[in-house]
Amino acid sequence: MVRVGWVPDGNRIVGRDDYISTISSCLNDAVYGGAPNHISITGKTGTGKSLVSRYVTRRAVNASVDDVRMGHTYLDCSKSSTEVQVISTIGQQLNDESIYDEAEDIVKMPDTGLPTDKFYKRLWQILAHYDSVIIILDEVDLLRSDHVLMSLAKAVESNDTSCQIGIIAISNQINYFDELNPRTKSAFQAVELNFDPYNATQIQDILRGREDAFRDGVLTDDVIPLVAAFSAQEHGDARKAMRLFRTAGELADREGSGVVEEHHVRRSQDTLEKDRFRDFLQGTPTQMKAACLSIAAKSLYSRDDYIITGELYDAYQQITNAVDMDTIGIRRFRDILDEMQLSQVIETKEVNMGKGGGRHNSHRLLHNPEVILDIVVEDTRFRAISKASLKRFA
Structure with missing residues (x-):
């Protein structure tokens, strides 16, 4: 179920x-x-x-x-x-x-x-x-x-x-x-x-409809709302909600816990997100990893949810210079952003910058930026980059 x-x-x-x-x-x-x-x-x-x-x-x-x-x-x-x-x-x-x-x-x-x-x-x-x-x-x-x-x-x-x-x-x-x-x-x-995507309330209703997959009294009151909240952040993905719901229960079972609690959900969310992003990055060129770091930096330290392509490219250039690697042109950088959108790493929309500003693609990260940093720095080329050092690229 x-x-x-x-x-x-x-x-x-x-x-x-x-x-x-x-x-x-x-x-x-x-x-x-x-x-x-x-x-x-x-x-x-x-x-x-x-x-x-x-x-x-x-x-x-x-x-x-x-x-x-x-x-x-x-x-x-x-x-x-x-x-x-x-x-x-x-x-x-x-x-x-x-x-x-x-x-x-x-x-x-x-x-x-x-x-x-x-x-x-x-x-x-x-x-x-x-x-x-x-x-x-x-x-x-x-x-x-x-x-x-x-x-x-x-x-x-x-x-x-x-x-x-x-x-x-x-x-x-x-x-x-x-x-x-x-x-x-x-x-x-x-x-x-x-x-249309599900909202958090609908995801809660979906999960409550599958609650009988667990024994009575096993789920604490905050488990379903927390799973729904995490999933609503990722454009209302009910599949990810079900996977997180199941994984939290499996984690509690492995640990011999009689109940599934909030900390099981949070730890399972962290593990699943890292696994998804690690799978995405496996075998990808270093340019993709540098691009991921650029949007992670902006997501951590920018006040805006959506960042235009030009700002991301500026951050990307700073990162490639810092790790002494080649810098690709902005056209190829846009291709990488398209790949990230297709793989649901980012969400892209077109925004009007007002009179004289024109229309630009703007991008929002769909993953925890700290998770992205953790996975990217597994590549030795980026190992010197820390959360604190990302701030200067933002």
Whole structure:
């Protein structure tokens, strides 16, 4: 119940009624064997996109009328990113023995070893046993090519199958669907949804809905509000809230404590944040680490939450000079900031500096700056930099 990926009952889903209603309406025709609407969903991580999509799809399949054979499948495109992997996985998940007549041969869908067109042919053979199918493509922006999205979206129009296919394509990248290949965009005409982040109150409600994963009386009163507060600081990420909730309980259990207390949450938050940032920095060039230090310095000692690119670049130049390393140009520095935004190390927005000031990108750190310092100085090149010395770069 406190693990990412668990799909709860509807009464445990918090603050997503409007999204549930919209997705349900889009899928309604499939319940009767008709054509559902495609759906494109964007929003930051941990906002309930996958959970709501899986819940509504499962509910629709359970509600399908008796003479309609409706199927559903879920793919994580970070694990199945090639066209063959996507088609093979969809086929394997839908290829249940129960869809075949007794005398009928079961279609074999291997992982590899066939030309791409043969994989499609076998998928169409499997889909021939269904009236309607809902396909959830999670993290669709990680597909190596959007050709598979186009092929699935126009399969009925191309007479590849008579099965009505509805695609729910989910992305953390707000602009992904705007940047699709024109042919794919034409085929994939979708209802667009953008999921808002959870607020602290909603995260508390989510956690209280999972509280029965712990024994009665184990959680002290301040645990859930503190977990929610930490998560709300990171743009309302419910996944991180669940992970912190679970990790605090595991820490208390390892220590033989009969209760989960505030200090377990704080220590777990520190450990998880360090682990996330260490994973992000692993194998990255020193320029990325210097850029991270620049925004850590500004976050520690600036009165502003958001810092414009030029100010960050000034701090970065001071840091590279202090550790005697090459300094990249501001264009490449902007590329590094883009990478940091995509990896959710920073949040970026455009700000208007007023008459004559123009418009500039401004950046906010999404991590504890002291955690960033602790991890970056594990690299011997930056070991001489301390929290106190960062002040002169700010």
